[in-house]
Amino acid sequence: MEKDPAQQLAEQDLKRLETRIEELIRTVERLKEENRSLRAKQEALNAERARLIERNDLARSRVEAMINRLKAMEQPA
Numbered sequence: 001m002e003k004d005p006a007q008q009l010a011e012q013d014l015k016r017l018e019t020r021i022e023e024l025i026r027t028v029e030r031l032k033e034e035n036r037s038l039r040a041k042q043e044a045l046n047a048e049r050a051r052l053i054e055r056n057d058l059a060r061s062r063v064e065a066m067i068n069r070l071k072a073m074e075q076p077a
Helices: 005-074
Strands: none
Touching: none
16 A cells, blocks of 8 residues: 555655754764863863963062062172
8 A cells, every 4th residue: 555645745754854853963962072072171271270370470489589589689788
């Protein structure tokens, strides 16, 4: 028994919908993985930034200490 044209059309629409849903699922999975990767990179960059800020603060303190020692050396005893 052959299917009527309306039923064939409905099946084609259903197949297209199924294909589109599968594509969307793959896209969602890809975006989830990309999001995980970007979050990991962001955490690494934040940690590196914190280390650099700490090193900068340490260098600033050392330079200030050297300047203070030089100024003290210039003072007449």
